[in-house]
Amino acid sequence: MDRREVESGRNSPESNQPAAQISRLAIDIGGSLIKMVYFSSGNDNSVDYREEKSPLAVSTALEGKLHFLKFETSKINDCLDFISSRKQLLGGWKHDDHPGSDEKFIKATGGGAYKFTNLFKEKLGITLDKEDEMDCLVTGANFLLKTVQREAFTYMDGHEEFVQIDHNDLYPYLLVNIGSGVSMIKVDGDGKYERVSGTSVGGGTFWGLGRLLTKCKSFDELLELSHRGNNRVLDMLVGDIYGGTDYSKMGLSSTTIASSFGKAISRDKELEDYKPEDISRSLLRLISNNIGQIAYLNALRFGLKRIFFGGFFIRGHAYTMDTISVAVHFWSKGEAKAMFLRHEGFLGALGAFASYEKRNLDGLLSN
Numbered sequence: 001m002d003r004r005e006v007e008s009g010r011n012s013p014e015s016n017q018p019a020a021q022i023s024r025l026a027i028d029i030g031g032s033l034i035k036m037v038y039f040s041s042g043n044d045n046s047v048d049y050r051e052e053k054s055p056l057a058v059s060t061a062l063e064g065k066l067h068f069l070k071f072e073t074s075k076i077n078d079c080l081d082f083i084s085s086r087k088q089l090l091g092g093w094k095h096d097d098h099p100g101s102d103e104k105f106i107k108a109t110g111g112g113a114y115k116f117t118n119l120f121k122e123k124l125g126i127t128l129d130k131e132d133e134m135d136c137l138v139t140g141a142n143f144l145l146k147t148v149q150r151e152a153f154t155y156m157d158g159h160e161e162f163v164q165i166d167h168n169d170l171y172p173y174l175l176v177n178i179g180s181g182v183s184m185i186k187v188d189g190d191g192k193y194e195r196v197s198g199t200s201v202g203g204g205t206f207w208g209l210g211r212l213l214t215k216c217k218s219f220d221e222l223l224e225l226s227h228r229g230n231n232r233v234l235d236m237l238v239g240d241i242y243g244g245t246d247y248s249k250m251g252l253s254s255t256t257i258a259s260s261f262g263k264a265i266s267r268d269k270e271l272e273d274y275k276p277e278d279i280s281r282s283l284l285r286l287i288s289n290n291i292g293q294i295a296y297l298n299a300l301r302f303g304l305k306r307i308f309f310g311g312f313f314i315r316g317h318a319y320t321m322d323t324i325s326v327a328v329h330f331w332s333k334g335e336a337k338a339m340f341l342r343h344e345g346f347l348g349a350l351g352a353f354a355s356y357e358k359r360n361l362d363g364l365l366s367n
């Protein structure tokens with residue numbers, strides 16, 4: 001198969017191509033966030049201020065870029081306004097199955113594609129053409145891993161390293177998508193996968209519990225708090241129990257967490273004495289650790305060597321990735337490594353985008 005050159009960059013080479021033409025848009029409407037991917041062709045150097053990632057420049061028969069945007073699901077009207085303000089996004093998309101019909105549609109996935117069907121119809125007059133959520137996650141992950149240069153990387157102790165992916169040796173792998181909840185999917189090929197596990201303790205838990213405990217106003221504020229916090233204030237470490245020493249017979253260092261939030265029971269402190277930044281840090285650690293551990297156990301269960309983590313919870317956030325990496329390293333005794341994706345939050349939206357052609361993204365972009 002002809003491998004497309006897809007690379008990241010806000011600036012495309014200057015040329016005499018016609019002005020930008022936006023065509024085709026797909027959305028993934030999740031419990032917390034709406035992720036949008038759209039393709040603009042032509043010599044488009046514009047970047048919308050809402051763009052979450054640098055556009056991906058695509059060098060194919062059709063020159064252009066993929067754009068990545070997100071909206072909060074609770075503010076879905078912002079998403080509707082964005083689409084209606086760009087009439088090109090709505091122009092001329094006819095359903096392959098109903099070529100004679102004038103009906104306009106966009107590809108959509110995630111639970112919100114069902115929940116908000118009527119809203120899209122009433123406000124924009126468009127039909128949401130639904131694609132299965134897991135199908136889309138897997139299609140999106142496979143596309144990124146096979147086509148986008150320097151997409152996968154490891155992250156440990158502040159050190160990021162890109163992972164070269166051998167296309168002939170990609171499968172099987174475990175895809176761990178950390179959205180509001182967490183899905184763990186064993187991927188054996190294009191369209192070949194099984195959802196083998198999951199946990200309800202995910203990104204929604206971090207944001208929800210974090211809000212309850214710190215009263216912070218936004219997810220970004222909660223993450224920002226975690227930067228400044230110290231988890232040792234609240235987490236009970238092995239050293240706290242063993243008088244500062246390791247429990248070396250069991251391979252547990254004095255800094256290993258024995259009990260997340262275990263020190264909040266201290267009678268020497270009032271509850272108000274615990275700072276929001278320390279709470280946020282311990283919570284992020286608890287959730288990331290737990291997901292890393294469950295992921296590794298599932299990789300072990302199916303003999304999978306590679307674990308890729310995606311979902312908007314990660315947000316390229318250093319401490320989150322570091323904690324997940326340490327958990328996988330710790331439980332696998334250094335045998336396994338966590339890998340992350342640069343476009344981690346857009347797997348589902350990319351998969352929905354690819355489904356326009358019921359083929360893959362390469363096919364779509366070469367039309």
Ligand code: ADP
Pocket residue numbers: 029030031032033034072110178179180181202203204205206207219220311312313314315345
């Ligand atoms: P879903 O499809 O369930 O909405 P996502 O992959 O979009 O899942 O991830 C949602 C999670 O991303 C949230 O639960 C939260 O932990 C995290 N997140 C990252 N950025 C934000 C944000 N700006 N607002 C809300 N949640 C965010």
